Each structure stands twice: as C-alpha cells, then as structure tokens.
Amino acid sequence: MRRRPDQRLAHVIITFSDADTANRAIVNGLSICHKRVSVAKCRKEPIRCLKCQGWDHIAAECVVTKEVNVCGTCGARDHWTSKCNQQGVTHCTSCKSDDHTSWDRGCPTFLRKVDELNARDPANDIPFFPARETWTWSQSYPS
Ligand SMILES: [Zn+2]
Ligand SMILES: [Zn+2]
Ligand SMILES: [Zn+2]
Structure with missing residues (x-):
C-alpha cells in the first residue's frame, strides 16, 4: 500500500x-x-482485493476485472480508491450497501470473513x- x-x-x-x-x-x-x-x-486478516473489492486474492492476482478498478469508497467502477473524489459517498461492494465503504472495518462481510478466519485458526x-x-x-x- x-x-x-x-x-x-x-x-x-x-x-x-x-x-x-x-x-x-x-x-x-x-x-x-x-x-x-x-x-x-x-x-x-481477510484479504480484500484493491482492484475489484472481492475477497481472498490480491490485486496482482485479480482475474475478476481486467479493465475495471472498483472504488472501495464510493463503489464506482472507473477509479482506484485512492483517486476517489466522491466526497461523502459510501458504497460497500461486498454488502451492496450504501451505509459504509468496502474498507470499513465494521463492514458485516468483513466481520464474517474475520470470523471464518478465526474459526480456521x-x-x-x-x-x-x-x-x-x-x-x-x-x-x-x-x-
Ligand atoms: Zn480482485
Ligand atoms: Zn470512488
Ligand atoms: Zn460491507
């Protein structure tokens, strides 16, 4: 990062x-x-892809989207999270919810992933x- x-x-x-x-x-x-x-x-911690906001792989290994960068903050599919200028807009790609961002540590999907990880280890x-x-x-x- x-x-x-x-x-x-x-x-x-x-x-x-x-x-x-x-x-x-x-x-x-x-x-x-x-x-x-x-x-x-x-x-x-669960691995979240910075490119597609999917789980269990990193951006370098992302096969989900070649041309697309999904923004972790606003959920738009045309820019990286770091390039986001959509002030105040939040969208979580995992939960398909506008309540929080994809990188929110309170994200229910993130927390479920943490639980899964802890269950294994x-x-x-x-x-x-x-x-x-x-x-x-x-x-x-x-x-
Ligand atoms: Zn990906
Ligand atoms: Zn954005
Ligand atoms: Zn979420």
Missing part, C-alpha cells in the same frame, strides 16, 4: 524469535529510539502468542 504524504503513524513489523519474548513485548511495550511504543500482535483471535503460560491463551492482559 502506498503511503499518503500526510500519514504520521507508521507501523513497524518486528519479528520475535520466540513466543515468550513477543508476549512480554505486548504486555510491557518496547523501547525504540528511547520512545516507549506499544506492541500489538499482527492478526491475520483459533489462536488468531487472542492477543498473545500461545506459549507455556496459560495467560497467553486468554483474551485479557495479566493483572
């Missing part, structure tokens, strides 16, 4: 060598360049990396 010039937040992907170290970082945060940063696990839904300690399997932080 290309960054917009006004974007201030950056995500850093850190790979930990073992689950214990990763869990400790999630609980305590990490110190990067003398700044405390909070750490969250990267959960797997139950560890995906918990905030920690399952390790020896039982609290890593819980939904909440240790007190």
Whole structure:
C-alpha cells in the first residue's frame, strides 16, 4: 500500500524469535529510539482485493476485472480508491450497501470473513502468542 504524504503513524513489523519474548513485548511495550511504543500482535486478516473489492486474492492476482478498478469508497467502477473524489459517498461492494465503504472495518462481510478466519485458526483471535503460560491463551492482559 502506498503511503499518503500526510500519514504520521507508521507501523513497524518486528519479528520475535520466540513466543515468550513477543508476549512480554505486548504486555510491557518496547523501547525504540528511547520512545516507549506499544506492541500489538499482527492478526491475520481477510484479504480484500484493491482492484475489484472481492475477497481472498490480491490485486496482482485479480482475474475478476481486467479493465475495471472498483472504488472501495464510493463503489464506482472507473477509479482506484485512492483517486476517489466522491466526497461523502459510501458504497460497500461486498454488502451492496450504501451505509459504509468496502474498507470499513465494521463492514458485516468483513466481520464474517474475520470470523471464518478465526474459526480456521483459533489462536488468531487472542492477543498473545500461545506459549507455556496459560495467560497467553486468554483474551485479557495479566493483572
Ligand atoms: Zn480482485
Ligand atoms: Zn470512488
Ligand atoms: Zn460491507
């Protein structure tokens, strides 16, 4: 994904060598360049195609639409989401609804896809990396 010039937040992907170290970082945060940063696990998310707004494939592998770019914001079929200038217009291609955009994280289709993913991989839904300690399997932080 290309960054917009006004974007201030950056995500850093850190790979930990073992689950214990990763869990400790999630609980305590990490110190990067003398700044405390909070750490969250990267959960797997359903893949949505940026070209056709369909699911389970990426734009580079999209076979649904060759000439068409479906806008994730307004649902028009003639521009990329990033080129959208339809202010205030929302349309979700998945739900065929004008209540929200295709990239809305509250989109019922998105949430159903997340459920399907978690059903296949139950560890995906918990905030920690399952390790020896039982609290890593819980939904909440240790007190
Ligand atoms: Zn596609
Ligand atoms: Zn648009
Ligand atoms: Zn939707």
